[in-house]
Every structure is written in C-alpha cells, then in structure tokens.
Amino acid sequence: MSPSLALVLVVGVLVGTGVYLLLERSLSRVVLGVTLISNGVNVLFLIAGGAAGGPPLVGTTAPEDMADPLPQAMVLTAIVINLGLTAFVLAMAYRSWQLHGHDEVQDDLEDRRIARRAALRQADSRTDDVGSDLQAEAAEARDETEETPLGAEEQPAAHTPDSTAGGPITGGDR
Amino acid sequence: MTWLLPLPVVVPLVAAGLALAVSRRSRAQGIISISALAIVLGVAVALIFVTHTAGPQVMGVGDWQVPVGIGLVADRLSALMLVVSALVLLGVLAYSLAQGLADGNESAPVAIYHPTYLVLAAGVSMAFLSGDLFNLYVGFEILLAASFVLLTLGGTGERIRAGSIYVVVSLLSSILFLISIALIYAATGTLNMAHLAERLAEVDSGVRLLLQIMLLLGFAIKAAVFPLSAWLPDSYPTAPAPVTAVFAGLLTKVGVYAIIRAQTLLFPDSRLDTVLLVAAIATMLVGIIGAVAQEDIKRLLSFTLVSHIGYMIFGIALSSETGLSAAIFYIVHHITVQTALFLIAGLVERRGGTTSLEQLGSLAKVAPALGAVFFLSAMNLAGIPPMSGFLGKVGLLQAGFQDGSALALVGVGAGLLTSLLTLYAVVKAWNKAFWQEAPEPLPDARVPRTMFGPAAVIASVGVLIAVIGGPLYDYTDAAARDLTARTPYVDAVLVHGDRGSGQSSDSSGGDG
Numbered sequence: 265m266s267p268s269l270a271l272v273l274v275v276g277v278l279v280g281t282g283v284y285l286l287l288e289r290s291l292s293r294v295v296l297g298v299t300l301i302s303n304g305v306n307v308l309f310l311i312a313g314g315a316a317g318g319p320p321l322v323g324t325t326a327p328e329d330m331a332d333p334l335p336q337a338m339v340l341t342a343i344v345i346n347l348g349l350t351a352f353v354l355a356m357a358y359r360s361w362q363l364h365g366h367d368e369v370q371d372d373l374e375d376r377r378i379a380r381r382a383a384l385r386q387a388d389s390r391t392d393d394v395g396s397d398l399q400a401e402a403a404e405a406r407d408e409t410e411e412t413p414l415g416a417e418e419q420p421a422a423h424t425p426d427s428t429a430g431g432p433i434t435g436g437d438r
Numbered sequence: 439m440t441w442l443l444p445l446p447v448v449v450p451l452v453a454a455g456l457a458l459a460v461s462r463r464s465r466a467q468g469i470i471s472i473s474a475l476a477i478v479l480g481v482a483v484a485l486i487f488v489t490h491t492a493g494p495q496v497m498g499v500g501d502w503q504v505p506v507g508i509g510l511v512a513d514r515l516s517a518l519m520l521v522v523s524a525l526v527l528l529g530v531l532a533y534s535l536a537q538g539l540a541d542g543n544e545s546a547p548v549a550i551y552h553p554t555y556l557v558l559a560a561g562v563s564m565a566f567l568s569g570d571l572f573n574l575y576v577g578f579e580i581l582l583a584a585s586f587v588l589l590t591l592g593g594t595g596e597r598i599r600a601g602s603i604y605v606v607v608s609l610l611s612s613i614l615f616l617i618s619i620a621l622i623y624a625a626t627g628t629l630n631m632a633h634l635a636e637r638l639a640e641v642d643s644g645v646r647l648l649l650q651i652m653l654l655l656g657f658a659i660k661a662a663v664f665p666l667s668a669w670l671p672d673s674y675p676t677a678p679a680p681v682t683a684v685f686a687g688l689l690t691k692v693g694v695y696a697i698i699r700a701q702t703l704l705f706p707d708s709r710l711d712t713v714l715l716v717a718a719i720a721t722m723l724v725g726i727i728g729a730v731a732q733e734d735i736k737r738l739l740s741f742t743l744v745s746h747i748g749y750m751i752f753g754i755a756l757s758s759e760t761g762l763s764a765a766i767f768y769i770v771h772h773i774t775v776q777t778a779l780f781l782i783a784g785l786v787e788r789r790g791g792t793t794s795l796e797q798l799g800s801l802a803k804v805a806p807a808l809g810a811v812f813f814l815s816a817m818n819l820a821g822i823p824p825m826s827g828f829l830g831k832v833g834l835l836q837a838g839f840q841d842g843s844a845l846a847l848v849g850v851g852a853g854l855l856t857s858l859l860t861l862y863a864v865v866k867a868w869n870k871a872f873w874q875e876a877p878e879p880l881p882d883a884r885v886p887r888t889m890f891g892p893a894a895v896i897a898s899v900g901v902l903i904a905v906i907g908g909p910l911y912d913y914t915d916a917a918a919r920d921l922t923a924r925t926p927y928v929d930a931v932l933v934h935g936d937r938g939s940g941q942s943s944d945s946s947g948g949d950g
Binding site for chain 2: 294301305312335342349360372373374
C-alpha cells in the first residue's frame, strides 16, 4: 500500500505550520498551533488506516473491500479529547488576559531572579576593579529593591474586563 | 477474577459524577471520594494477590476478544503500581480534606476539587491497566486534563503562569505520543501491546528504531527525563500542597511506567540503552545540582524529584532483571517519600508562613513532630542505611556493578554522588528551616493534627517499606522476571489459537 501524496502533503503542511505557531509566546497562537497539529495527526491516522474502502459492515461489503474502521474510531476519540483540551487552553488564555492584559506565557519568576543575581554579580566585579563609581552602585542597589516582592502576585487581581478593555489591569504584570 | 480489572477505572469515574452532583455539600463529596478510593485500594490489593498467584489477568471490555476489542491487563507490575498509587491518593485526599476543614471553610477544597481528583485517579489507574497503546493515550489524557484543572485551581496569576507552561508541554508530549501511535499502527496494523510484541519484531529495524525514539520522547517528557525536564520545577511549586504532592508522587511515575512497558515489552532488543543510560546519568546530576542551588523548599523538592527520576531510568536502561527489579522497588519507595515530603512542605508553609529557606527557621522548637517527620523522610530520600531509599539505591548500584560496562560504572558513581548531594540539599533545608534561629519571629499558626496525620502516615509507609524490603524485593524480582521473559504477559493476552486471528466472541455482530 502506498499512501496518497496529497494526504501526506496535508499532514506536512498542517504539522509544520502548527509547530511554527507553537513556538510563539502568545497562548492564543499556541491554541491555533495545537489545533493545526492535532488535525494533521488525525489525517496521519487516516493514512495509517490504509486505502479507502466500503463501510466495514458484515454482509454489506466484502471483507477485502472494507475500510479499516479502527483508525476512524481512534481519530474520533482524539478529536473529542482535543476539543476538551483546546477549550481549556482557551479559558486559560482568557484568564491570563484578564489578569495581565495579555496572554503571553511568562518566564519563571525564580529563574529570572537567579539570572538577575548572576548579572548583578558580574556587574559588581566590573565596578570593583576600576575605581568604583558610587552612583553606578547606587543605581544597581535601587534596581534590586525595585524587584517586586515574591508574594505580591499571590492575590488575585480585581478584574472588570469590560470596563478596562485591553489595558494592563492591576496585579502582577511581570 | 477478571471482573476486578475495570473497577479501579470505573469506580472513581462514577464517584466523580456523584461528587459533582452533590457539589454543594462538601461533606458528602468527601465521603464519596474517600470511599471510592478505598474501594480502589481494596481492588488493587486483591489484584496483587490474584496476579501473584495466578499470573496476569486479562479482560476484554464489552466481551470482545482482546486483539480486536479493548483490553485491560494487570500483571505484577501494574498491580503493584495500582496499590501504591491508591494508597498515596487516599492519604493525600485525607490531607486535603483536613486542610479544607482546618481553614474553617467547609467548601474549601473548591467544589470542583473532588470530582477532578477522582478523574485523576481514574486516569492513573487506566494508564496502569490498559493493554493497548491507544488506551494508554486515553488514560494519559484523562489524567492530564484533570491535572490541568488541579494545577490552575483558583486561577491566580502565579498558577496561570506556571500552568500555561505545563499545559503546553503536556500537549506537546501527547501529540508526540499520538503521532507515534499512528506510525506504529501504520507499520504493524495493531496497537495491542502483546500483539505488538510479536509484530514489531517483523518490522524493519530502522523503522523500529524510529518508532522507539518517538515513543520514548513522548514518555520521557512526561517522566521529566533530562533534557526534557525543564518544565517540572517551573510548574509544580505553585499548586496547592496536596496537588503538588500527588503530582510529584504519581504523574511522573506514570511516564516511567510507560517507559518500562515500552522498553521491556515492545522493544526488548533495546538499542537505545546507551542513550537512556546517558540520559539517566544527566538527569541525576543536573537535577540534584539544581536542587542544591534552590532557596525554596518546594522548588528544592521539585529538583530532587527530577534528579531521582534518573535512578529509575538508570535501572531500566541496564535492561537486566536486577536493574528492572531495583527500578520498580525504587519507584514504590520514591512515590511514597516524595509525596510525604511535599505534604510536609505544605505544613511548613502553613506553620512558618512561607517556604523560603531564607525566612524560615527554628521550626524544630515550635513544631518538633513536623521536624522529626521531615528529617525522617529527608534521610529516606537521601538513602541513609536502614531505610527504604537505601535498599532501592543498593539494588540499583548492584545492578550497575553486575552490568559492569564502563558507562554503567559511571552511572554507579553518578548515583552515589547524587545521593550525597541529595543529603547535602535536604540537610541544608532542614538546618535552615528547622534548626537555625528564625530571622524574624514566625507567625502564630498551628499545624492541624488532621493534616499532620496523613503526612506522617505516608512518610512512615515510606520508611516501613524497608521492613517488608525482603518480600517486596522478591515480588519485584518476580515482576522483573515476567517483564524480561515477556511470555507470561503475551500468552495471557493472546490466548493460543486465537492469536492474531482477530475473531470476536460475539459472532452475531453488535455495536462494539
């Protein structure tokens, strides 16, 4: 059995564009990417099922002309699962927009703090060896204190999405 | 006794529906979920006896013969995993119930918590019991969907941030798994694992290697094997303590379980063992070095979780009976100890108001029992001699020596180094949080006894595994023997005569 080239191309295009979208930071694009990829995979299942044939009913179709019903059952399951998960990601993107005014996936706070600490240490050694500038050090010290305290983002922000449509709403916009 | 098989999946699912129906009465919800999980535990214990004495049990769902219909299979490995997971699920549920009551808020684990938790339980059981790859995928999706909801419970900013990374990575791993299922079906025309064990051997070896890589990639993301583990320490620490505990204990282990099945049953020629060994060593070392650098108990524990996944992968990658047996033993030990530690971290947060090691202190004075349980579990994790962690690690190191290849010996060295560094990391945490004077006086909070109880019970189960270490090792040896021999599983699923013929017992048709 050789699969149809058109179907293979469809899978390639769907998965390719899906992967591209999945690399974005915005959650709504990620949703689109996941949807495209899972549709691509569904078509892949159809290819895996072999050539098209008659309905797989005993008595209606001769056994050798039957289409393989199993991939279709599996695709059906996969579609249902993806529907649910897509709905969840959409809800999450909306919630993220409610809280932050955008739906971009953000860096881990702790990771960023560790990175900043490393950067600070590097800056320190540079200002130490040449006659260090008080002002530069003061700038760095202030930078550190301006960091949002860790617990500040814990409270859910009060949100009225329709009154302040789009703009960054209160709460930890990090 | 095959009627026992669907119960661990069906009972929690039905109970989830019931719990949703009574969502306004949290006490009724609690009773429903506790009794459902108790039934699962009972069934799992019964399954251990049945599979241990009578061999693997197979049930065709809807009375369709297995190569065609959906099959549920329980062998020694899955029965053991079911028992441990039911135990942990029950303990964590008791803890979260107590947390709701202790907060003085009757509906405190929000109404959706119990149904979702039960769905998670059903997904975990289904992943352990399913006899074919597609149902394994469905089991994964059930538990993933439930875990998404649990992780973003309440929808606070921090949880949404952590949750989005977790969700996207999980979706990616599911898609990889689904693609490999499609490719395997295209190559062999079946997805039943026993059937695949026979048919994959006939597939061209290059194609087989590709299928194996695809499958392992998907599983390794779920199991958090380095370099696919970066998502875990980001997402776990933000969730509520009981949720983190059950995730840490169970979800990654489901991935490890899937890797065991794939490596032993589907691809026994194991051409990827070297790759897995290297990945195991890297997972151990990178994870534990990350843990040493952390200043927050929950993050520190998440990194040790990643690191100790490396031990199990090490045992699997040795692909010897001793290695597998030790890996299974280590899974049992690690599920209990890691869950206990995360529960204790939740109690520490409650008592000290924070999980940051910089701000905690002198907890040993104000909560000595908490200190003792944390110390015990931490030592167990690091593998101090009389405890179960030690037994598991010794088994793995023995298996490494038995293998004798240079890479296995490097793995043994990495394992020793990792357990030393684990000891360093947890002792540092213990010193800072419990032993040293607190920089600021601690808030005046109490640790409720009802929350401490379940944590202490799970922690002591983790320690007591050492007491039954001998019989347990006998059991895991038998399980590993079954896995490497493959014939008990395959013969049980494909009854001779029916093998590969795909005949349904329901000859008059039907709506299956």
